[in-house]
Amino acid sequence: MTIDLTINGEARRLDLDPATPLLWALRDGLGLTGTKYGCGIAQCGACTVHVDGEATRSCITPIEAVAGRRVVTVEGLSSARGRAVQRAWIEAQVPQCGYCQSGQVMAAAALLAGNADPSDADIDAAMSGILCRCGTYGRIRTAIRAAAQALRG
Incomplete structure (x- = not known):
């Protein structure tokens, strides 16, 4: 399935399973490795990104949940x-x-x-x-x- 979202201000299209965690879409799909894998269950916070300005644990957030939304990673934190x-x-x-x-x-x-x-x-x-x-x-x-x-x- 194709998911459209905005990563660090850039429109991106990902062709991944909609249940794929955002963390893996960022790291493996887009090569944005600043977001870290720590625990995989949203308990350590190493995977925190912003989704529409809110701190969000990307390891448990499926990419389908961020379709059409603005995601900012540490690489894009330029404000x-x-x-x-x-x-x-x-x-x-x-x-x-x-x-x-x-x-x-x-x-x-x-x-x-x-x-x-x-x-x-x-x-x-x-x-x-x-x-x-x-x-x-x-x-x-x-x-x-x-x-x-x-x-x-």
């Missing part, structure tokens, strides 16, 4: 918000192994899209589903606060 988050991530030296980072960055950008001045509780709630084996949660919170401040001017 001012996305750039602010990426800069803050580097400045706070968040990454260790890096495996969870695309999911972390995508979740942080989605949080800041809806909340320009998140509290620590807001940050913890938004980021709670993204696991970091290296335990950089304090740096993640620092980076999100810095990105929010930069966006507010």
Whole structure:
């Protein structure tokens, strides 16, 4: 079946089984490997992308569910918000192994899209589903606060 969707601002047509998880359509079908496979059951968050601006676990989202919708991966996170988050991530030296980072960055950008001045509780709630084996949660919170401040001017 052919599925039409927009990936990182570009109209794409995928000829895949409609039940194919979005993660595999992105990685195997389109070569966008920034979105990571972690657990396959939406518990770790490494596969987080934006679907119409909402943080979404791509490992359990069938491509038929995103037909006609806008999908943004870490490769396409080029908005001012996305750039602010990426800069803050580097400045706070968040990454260790890096495996969870695309999911972390995508979740942080989605949080800041809806909340320009998140509290620590807001940050913890938004980021709670993204696991970091290296335990950089304090740096993640620092980076999100810095990105929010930069966006507010």
